[in-house]
Amino acid sequence: MLILTIRKSRSISPRCNKSRSPSARRHKSRSPTPKRYKRQRSRSSSLSPTHKSSSPNLGSIDCKNACEKLKKEEEERKRRQQEAELKLIEEETAKRVEEAILEKVEERLNSEEIKQEIQKRLEEGRRRLNDEVAIQLEKEKEAALLEARQKEEQARKEKEDLEKMLEENRKRVEEAQRREALEQQRREEERYRELEELQRQKEEAMKRKKQQEEEERLNQMKLLGKNKLRLKLSFALGSK
Numbered sequence: 337m338l339i340l341t342i343r344k345s346r347s348i349s350p351r352c353n354k355s356r357s358p359s360a361r362r363h364k365s366r367s368p369t370p371k372r373y374k375r376q377r378s379r380s381s382s383l384s385p386t387h388k389s390s391s392p393n394l395g396s397i398d399c400k401n402a403c404e405k406l407k408k409e410e411e412e413r414k415r416r417q418q419e420a421e422l423k424l425i426e427e428e429t430a431k432r433v434e435e436a437i438l439e440k441v442e443e444r445l446n447s448e449e450i451k452q453e454i455q456k457r458l459e460e461g462r463r464r465l466n467d468e469v470a471i472q473l474e475k476e477k478e479a480a481l482l483e484a485r486q487k488e489e490q491a492r493k494e495k496e497d498l499e500k501m502l503e504e505n506r507k508r509v510e511e512a513q514r515r516e517a518l519e520q521q522r523r524e525e526e527r528y529r530e531l532e533e534l535q536r537q538k539e540e541a542m543k544r545k546k547q548q549e550e551e552e553r554l555n556q557m558k559l560l561g562k563n564k565l566r567l568k569l570s571f572a573l574g575s576k
Contacts, residue, residue: 444450
């Protein structure tokens with residue numbers, strides 16, 4: 337189909353060339369005007385001899401410029417026409433290629449081989465998905481077990497730390513109680529020694545007091561004995 341459209345585009349160009357041929361003839365038909373202009377100017381050359389050589393040059397320049405302008409316009413028209421034709425060919429080609437591709441794709445999709453291939457890939461996808469799900473579940477299970485073990489280890493460590501802290505507290509309390517008991521015992525012993533000392537001092541005081549009283553009694557007895565002796569002596573002397 338692409339070859340046919342290209343051939344059609346090529347067949348269009350000769351007609352375009354034929355349609356453009358009158359313009360070329362028009363260009364040729366216009367070319368005699370400078371000659372007429374030259375003849376007219378030649379008749380009036382006797383009136384203005386100074387412009388005899390410049391007038392034909394100006395006419396030829398104007399004709400050349402007009403021809404070039406027409407040529408450029410014709411070339412521009414040809415170029416635009418070719419671009420339009422190429423654009424139409426490209427659009428038609430793209431459309432037909434797309435239709436052919438869609439037709440081929442539809443034929444392939446409707447074929448038994450493609451259906452089997454699609455079914456095969458679906459089954460493979462399901463198996464892959466099941467495997468991935470199983471792997472993910474296994475990973476999650478391992479992660480949950482690991483987390484449980486970590487929590488258990490953390491709980492055990494916290495329990496050991498708590499027991500250790502309680503044991504240290506118990507030891508500190510026992511040590512404080514032991515020190516308090518020792519201090520209490522020391523105070524009691526000191527108090528007991530103080531009481532013993534007081535008791536000893538009291539006993540010594542009582543002993544000294546008794547001894548002093550005994551000494552005083554003995555002294556009194558001695559004094560009494562001396563007095564009795566004196567009385568006896570005095571009585572004996574008096575009786576004589």
